[in-house]
Each structure stands twice: as structure tokens, then as C-alpha cells.
Amino acid sequence: xxxxxxxxxxxxxxxxxxxxxxxxxxxxxxxxxxxxxxxxxxxxxxxxxxxxxxxxxxxxxxxxxxxxxxxxxxxxxxxxxxxxxxxxxxxxxxxxxxxxxxxxxxxxxxxxxxxxxxxxxxxxxxxxxxxxxxxxxxxxxxxxxxxxxxxxxxxxxxxxxxxxxxxxxxxxxxxxxxxxxxxxxxxxxxxxxxxxxxxxxxxxxxxxxxxxxxxxxxxxxxxxxxxxxxxxxxxxxxxxxxxxxxxxxxxxxxxxxxxxxxxxxxxxxxxxxxxxxxxxxxxxxxxxxxxxxxxxxxxxxxxxxxxxxxxxxxxxxxxxxxxxxxxxxxxxxxxxxxxxxxxxxxxxxxxxxxxxxxxxxxxxxxxxxxxxxxxxxxxxxxxxxxxxxxxxxxxxxxxxxxxxxxxxxxxxxxxxxxxxxxxxxxxxxxxxxxxxxxxxxxxxxxxxxxxxxxxxxxxxxxx
Amino acid sequence: xxxxxxxxxxxxxxxxxxxxxxxxxxxxxxxxxxxxxxxxxxxxxxxxxxxxxxxxxxxxxxxxxxxxxxxxxxxxxxxxxxxxxxxxxxxxxxxxxxxxxxxxxxxxxxxxxxxxxxxxxxxxxxxxxxxxxxxxxxxxxxxxxxxxxxxxxxxxxxxxxxxxxxxxxxxxxxxxxxxxxxxxxxxxxxxxxxxxxxxxxxxxxxxxxxxxxxxxxxxxxxxxxxxxxxxxxxxxxxxxxxxxxxxxxxxxxxxxxxxxxxxxxxxxxxxxxxxxxxxxxxxxxxxxxxxxxxxxxxxxxxxxxxxxxxxxx
Numbered sequence: 001x002x003x004x005x006x007x008x009x010x011x012x013x014x015x016x017x018x019x020x021x022x023x024x025x026x027x028x029x030x031x032x033x034x035x036x037x038x039x040x041x042x043x044x045x046x047x048x049x050x051x052x053x054x055x056x057x058x059x060x061x062x063x064x065x066x067x068x069x070x071x072x073x074x075x076x077x078x079x080x081x082x083x084x085x086x087x088x089x090x091x092x093x094x095x096x097x098x099x100x101x102x103x104x105x106x107x108x109x110x111x112x113x114x115x116x117x118x119x120x121x122x123x124x125x126x127x128x129x130x131x132x133x134x135x136x137x138x139x140x141x142x143x144x145x146x147x148x149x150x151x152x153x154x155x156x157x158x159x160x161x162x163x164x165x166x167x168x169x170x171x172x173x174x175x176x177x178x179x180x181x182x183x184x185x186x187x188x189x190x191x192x193x194x195x196x197x198x199x200x201x202x203x204x205x206x207x208x209x210x211x212x213x214x215x216x217x218x219x220x221x222x223x224x225x226x227x228x229x230x231x232x233x234x235x236x237x238x239x240x241x242x243x244x245x246x247x248x249x250x251x252x253x254x255x256x257x258x259x260x261x262x263x264x265x266x267x268x269x270x271x272x273x274x275x276x277x278x279x280x281x282x283x284x285x286x287x288x289x290x291x292x293x294x295x296x297x298x299x300x301x302x303x304x305x306x307x308x309x310x311x312x313x314x315x316x317x318x319x320x321x322x323x324x325x326x327x328x329x330x331x332x333x334x335x336x337x338x339x340x341x342x343x344x345x346x347x348x349x350x351x352x353x354x355x356x357x358x359x360x361x362x363x364x365x366x367x368x369x370x371x372x373x374x375x376x377x378x379x380x381x382x383x384x385x386x387x388x389x390x391x392x393x394x395x396x397x398x399x400x401x402x403x404x405x406x407x408x409x410x411x412x413x414x415x416x417x418x419x420x421x422x423x424x425x426x427x428x429x430x431x432x433x434x435x436x437x438x439x440x441x442x443x444x445x446x447x448x449x450x451x452x453x454x455x456x457x458x459x460x461x462x463x
Numbered sequence: 464x465x466x467x468x469x470x471x472x473x474x475x476x477x478x479x480x481x482x483x484x485x486x487x488x489x490x491x492x493x494x495x496x497x498x499x500x501x502x503x504x505x506x507x508x509x510x511x512x513x514x515x516x517x518x519x520x521x522x523x524x525x526x527x528x529x530x531x532x533x534x535x536x537x538x539x540x541x542x543x544x545x546x547x548x549x550x551x552x553x554x555x556x557x558x559x560x561x562x563x564x565x566x567x568x569x570x571x572x573x574x575x576x577x578x579x580x581x582x583x584x585x586x587x588x589x590x591x592x593x594x595x596x597x598x599x600x601x602x603x604x605x606x607x608x609x610x611x612x613x614x615x616x617x618x619x620x621x622x623x624x625x626x627x628x629x630x631x632x633x634x635x636x637x638x639x640x641x642x643x644x645x646x647x648x649x650x651x652x653x654x655x656x657x658x659x660x661x662x663x664x665x666x667x668x669x670x671x672x673x674x675x676x677x678x679x680x681x682x683x684x685x686x687x688x689x690x691x692x693x694x695x696x697x698x699x700x701x702x703x704x705x706x707x708x709x710x711x712x713x714x715x716x717x718x719x720x721x722x723x724x725x726x727x728x729x730x731x732x733x734x735x736x737x738x739x740x741x742x743x744x745x746x747x748x749x750x751x752x753x754x755x756x757x758x759x760x761x762x763x764x765x766x767x768x769x770x771x772x773x774x775x776x
Contacts, residue, residue, distance in 0.1 A: 097739070104528050104529070275634050276613060277631070289614050418741065420741060421743075424740065424741075428724055431722055431724045435724065449548075
């Protein structure tokens with residue numbers, strides 16, 4: 001026993017000395033390195049330590065993969081080079097869902113970022129988290145003018161007359177179509193169908209001309225359902241889409257909700273509908289392979305689709321039922337949030353970056369490289385944009401669609417924290433219709449589940 | 464406590480002896496605990512605490528940060544068992560176990576028997592058969608995602624080439640679970656094959672030699688020597704494959720995201736969605752508790768029924 005204790009003690013002692021030793025070494029090496037730099041450099045009196053003091057580090061979490069990531073890195077690099085006070089570190093944190101989940105679990109700790117990009121439907125969840133600082137505080141402090149931003153964007157992100165986050169990347173859904181296929185079917189490629197009924201007709205004609213090509217594809221994606229509702233002037237949630245009070249149930253009528261399901265069912269019965277389920281990538285590659293002639297997708301992929309298609313791609317407005325007028329679309333995309341609990345200097349630096357992003361020339365690059373539209377309309381006058389429009393006039397459609405949108409509660413979009421769940425429920429219902437499920441039964445089950453989910457979400461907040 | 468004292472006073476010495484014994488017992492207990500300490504600490508931090516916390520959470524509603532807001536008692540459980548979505552995911556999970564476990568074991572046993580033959584170049588085949596072990600779930604799923612692609616996928620090219628209608632592998636509710644099961648079987652083959660081959664190799668050669676002398680045929684030997692001698696390995700493989708099947712997540716997330724119509728919304732995926740998409744940590748925990756109980760029961764049943772048939776050398 002004594003021996004054992006002695007060994008234990010010795011090991012312990014060894015550990016302590018080892019730890020001390022390495023610490024000392026580390027200090028030493030620090031010294032030598034700064035010595036070396038001060039001797040080699042001409043006037044690096046400030047040394048490496050002071051330099052890190054000078055540059056304010058801002059951690060920026062985003063969810064832009066692929067082409068979007070390249071574009072966002074370009075913006076961040078441009079910002080870092082434009083001044084020498086702030087260093088923005090952009091970190092890709094996975095999809096919007098994943099990034100938001102990560103944020104919720106680190107919020108309030110040191111690992112939380114200074115700034116995070118959150119999708120539009122995470123808005124309520126961010127506000128409820130209590131870990132954010134509304135940017136309205138900065139707008140007020142500086143008398144910063146937000147009114148030059150795109151009106152519809154301002155509408156979406158103003159909640160209770162307050163800006164909580166800085167709009168950043170916004171897109172709307174558009175209809176992509178294969179112009180070559182339209183010509184082959186004897187249709188005019190310059191007048192795409194605008195209503196549900198016209199799409200049904202056109203789909204049949206396209207299949208008559210080319211039996212291997214389906215007419216239309218609708219990804220089972222809750223966001224598209226929301227957009228198709230808004231385009232008819234329907235509310236997703238009651239209490240004015242949650243803008244005046246917390247929603248207690250869904251806001252669309254049976255006629256409005258069913259019109260979309262009915263439209264899809266008609267096409268499924270005609271055999272003109274291409275079912276890609278919930279997978280958007282499969283749908284796009286199906287379109288590029290000439291498997292389907294029309295589909296709905298975010299304008300953010302327009303650059304990608306146009307570049308990769310071996311045929312002429314047309315971009316058109318989102319369709320609506322014949323018997324109602326087009327109301328317009330809801331802003332999709334994401335905004336930048338300021339995280340609370342950081343030092344003031346760090347937050348100021350983040351605010352500076354947010355302002356930088358709004359500049360017309362930055363927004364112009366962003367617009368042409370991705371297909372997200374410019375949140376600052378002044379960007380459309382920039383040279384880059386004008387040139388891109390000449391080459392790809394399709395990019396303009398998304399901007400026109402947004403500018404022709406009527407401002408109403410429907411097109412302001414819903415704010416509610418259970419929207420991710422809402423989307424899931426809607427997607428399941430859509431898939432049931434795609435696979436020949438009964439319309440009334442599916443629709444009623446969906447409404448029931450949506451209302452139950454709203455109730456549950458309200459209960460969970462303790463209201 | 465010195466020796467002369469104990470000899471001189473026997474009564475006191477007996478008490479002293481008891482006392483000494485107790486002390487020794489405590490000492491050896493403490494020593495034992497000292498050795499167990501690392502694993503106790505690790506298990507407590509990573510298993511027991513989360514388990515207790517999950518059970519605790521399952522009785523509450525939570526906000527988006529996972530903090531408890533309202534105590535609801537058994538309501539999460541009640542709602543869960545009344546929910547058609549949860550029932551669907553239970554059904555899918557059991558179907559999935561049924562599709563994957565027997566097939567994985569039969570196919571890999573077959574491959575292991577083949578690869579156990581002593582032939583020139585058998586090493587190449589052994590490597591090929593066990594190669595799926597080296598492929599991550601994500602890589603394998605992406606690879607299958609392209610095979611299953613509705614219009615440009617290889618599988619549908621074969622299907623249409625044979626003159627059949629295209630199959631919506633991942634979009635048709637009748638096929639999606641089968642498609643995921645095929646992927647899973649393919650991915651698990653390597654591991655099961657390797658374990659079974661190891662089991663086969665450790666069977667003593669003299670058993671076969673004496674059977675040969677008695678003039679036993681291949682299948683007779685298979686039934687009466689190979690399978691019984693392999694039974695401990697088979698038992699292990701069955702248990703592990705079942706637990707794995709219940710905990711399937713990666714391939715679902717990449718291939719179908721639980722769709723179409725929730726047919727592939729297996730229970731672990733459903734827990735994930737409930738917690739990290741819907742931010743309902745309470746009901747997600749309730750589902751996790753149910754999953755825990757199911758796996759616990761399955762394992763107990765296996766040990767009670769299966770172990771009786773297992774032959775240990």
C-alpha cells in the first residue's frame with residue numbers, strides 16, 4: 001500500500017512539474033517569436049499581441065452552401081479588405097434548420113456567434129429566444145435610414161414597428177419552364193401559363209408532343225404551398241398571419257387551401273404530373289434532363305438552372321387559380337441577427353458589416369451571382385446587373401414579381417414559431433395527393449394536425 | 464491493535480477482529496470502486512444523466528432552447544399514442560427491422576460461408592465482401608441516392624430497359640421503405656460478414672475432419688457443426704443488427720427525410736424532427752423513452768429465448 005501511495009505521489013508530482021514546465025516553455029516561445037518579429041520587421045513595435053487587440057473579430061454564422069457560399073465569402077473578403085478595424089469570420093453552419101438548432105443550444109454562452117443568418121420562418125423563434133438584440137436599437141441610435149430598402153422586404157421584417165434583424169438574402173418562388181419543349185408542343189415560349197388551369201392545359205399539350213416529358217412538377221415543399229396561398233391573397237395563420245396577435249389556428253379557408261390540392265390532383269389524374277417527392281435536387285436534375293417541362297422553385301437557383309440547362313430556360317411568375325387575382329408573393333430567404341450578450345465593440349463591428357452588405361455594388365454582385373434579389377433597389381442600376389440582364393433577362397422576372405406584389409397581411413407572410421412543423425405536415429399531405437390519396441380526407445387530416453400543432457406550440461410557450 | 468494484546472485478551476480480540484474485518488471489507492470495496500470510477504464517471508456523464516434528464520423532460524413542454532415551461536404529466540405520452548404519425552413511425556420501424564435484420568444475416572452468412580472456403584485468391588473476395596464496412600453512412604447514402612434517382616438513376620434505367628414502368632424508389636410510399644432497407648442491408652453486410660467469417664474461422668477443424676471420416680455431406684455438416692458452433696457469433700450479430708436497425712438515422716436523413724407520407728419516418732428520425740425541427744423537446748423525449756423501453760424488451764427477450772439455443776464451447 002505504501003509503495004502504491006508513493007508511486008501515486010510520484011506520478012502526481014511528475015504531472016505537476018510537467019505542466020509547469022510546458023507552461024514555462026510556451027511563455028518562452030511566445031517571447032522569442034515576438035522578439036524575432038520585432039527585430040526582423042522595421043516598425044512592428046505593436047507586436048502580434050497588440051494587433052489582435054486592434055482588429056475586432058466578428059463571428060458570422062451562415063447557411064449558404066455551394067454557389068451561395070462562394071458569393072458570401074466574396075462579400076466577407078471584400079469587407080475585410082475594405083477596412084482594417086474589423087475582421088469578419090464567416091462560418092458555414094449547415095442548413096438553416098441546423099444552424100438555428102446550434103444557435104439555440106449555444107445562445108448565451110461564449111461560443112455563440114456575434115451575428116447569425118436565420119431563415120424567415122425562424123424569426124419568431126429568434127425573438128422568443130430572448131438572446132438577440134433588435135437592430136432597431138442601432139437604427140435609432142444612428143438615425144440610420146432603412147427606407148431605401150425594397151418595400152416588401154421592409155414589410156416582412158418589421159414586426160410591431162420594429163426591425164429585429166437586417167434583411168440579407170431574399171428570394172421569391174418562380175416558375176421555370178423549358179422553352180424548347182414549349183416550341184415543340186406548338187406553344188408560344190414567350191407567354192408562359194399564368195393560372196392553375198392554364199398549366200393543366202399546357203401540360204397536356206406538352207405530353208402529347210413528347211410522351212417522355214411530363215408537364216409539371218411541384219416539389220412537396222411547405223414553402224411553396226405557403227406561397228401559392230399568399231398568391232391567392234390567403235392567410236396562412238389567423239390573427240392576420242400572426243402579425244396582430246399570436247395565431248390560434250390556420251388562416252386560410254377551405255376553398256383557398258383545397259384549390260392547390262385540387263389542381264395537383266387533376267394533373268396527377270391526367271398523368272401530366274411528375275412526382276419528385278420532397279427532393280428539390282432530383283426535381284432540378286429531372287428538369288435539366290428534359291424529364292419535366294415546368295416546375296416551381298426559389299429564384300435563388302435561377303443562375304444555377306440557367307447556366308446548366310442544355311436548352312432555353314424561361315422564368316415566369318408564380319401561378320394562381322383562374323377565379324382569383326394574383327396577390328403576389330411572400331419574401332423568402334434569410335436575415336442577419338445580432339446576438340445579445342457580446343461586448344459593445346463587437347456588436348458595433350457587426351452592425352458595421354450589416355450596413356456594408358446593403359451597399360448597391362455589393363447587392364448587385366450578390367444578385368447576379370445567385371439569383372437572390374437585391375434588397376437595395378439601387379443595385380439594379382449598377383453596371384453588373386444591367387449587363388447580366390442583357391445576357392439573362394430571366395433574372396429580372398423575380399424582381400418584377402416582387403415589385404408587382406400587393407402589400408397585404410397575406411404577402412407579408414406569417415410569423416409563428418411552429419412554421420417548420422407546419423411545413424412538414426403540409427408536405428406529408430401533398431405527398432399523399434401525389435400518390436393518389438383521397439383529397440377530402442387528406443385535406444381534413446392536414447387542417448386538424450396544423451391546428452393541433454399551433455395549439456401545442458402556444459401551450460409550450462406557457463401561454 | 465498489537466499482537467500481544469490480542470492474545471492476552473481474547474474477548475476484546477474478537478471484537479477487534481470483527482472491526483478489522485469490516486475495515487478490510489470497506490477498504491477492498493473502496494479499492495474496487497477506485498477501479499470502477501473511470502467507467503462510472505463516464506457512464507454517469509454520458510449515459511445515466513442523459514437518461515434521467517430525458518425521462519424528466521418527457522413530462523414537460525419546452526421552449527425552443529429546450530428549457531421546461533409547463534408540466535404536463537403523462538400528456539406527451541397520451542398524445543403520442545393517439546397520434547397517427549407516431550403510430551405510422553412505429554409501424555415503419557418494425558417493418559424496417561423485419562426487412563433488414565433477417566436478410567442482412569442470411570446474405571452475409573452465405574457470403575461468409577463462400578469466403579471461408581480455402582481457395583487461391585480468396586483474400587480478394589474477402590476484402591470485397593467486407594469493403595462496405597469502410598464506407599461511411601453518408602457516402603453510401605449519397606451513392607444510393609443517385610442509383611435511386613427517378614429519371615437518371617441506374618436502377619430505373621434497368622427497370623425501364625426490362626420494359627417495366629419506372630419506379631419512384633424514394634417517392635412512392637410502397638417502395639420508399641424497401642429502398643431504404645436495401646441501402647441499409649448493403650451497408651451492414653460488410654460488418655456482419657466480417658464478424659461471421661471470424662466466427663467460422665475459429666471453429667476447430669477436427670470437427671469437420673471427424674465428420675468427413677463418418678461420410679457426412681456438406682449440408683449435414685453445415686446444419687450440425689457450423690451453425691451450432693457459430694451460434695454465439697450469430698446471437699451477437701442478431702442483437703447488434705436489431706439494435707442498429709432500430710436506431711437507423713443517417714440513411715433516412717439523406718435519402719428520404721422521413722417521406723413520402725411518413726412511411727420512412729423511423730422512430731429515431733421522428734425523435735430528431737420533433738426535437739430539432741419542431742423544437743418540442745418534451746414529446747421528443749417521450750418518444751425516446753418509448754424507444755428505450757422497446758429496445759430493452761427486445762434485448763431481454765433475446766437473452767431469454769435466444770441464449771438457450773446458443774452453444775458456447
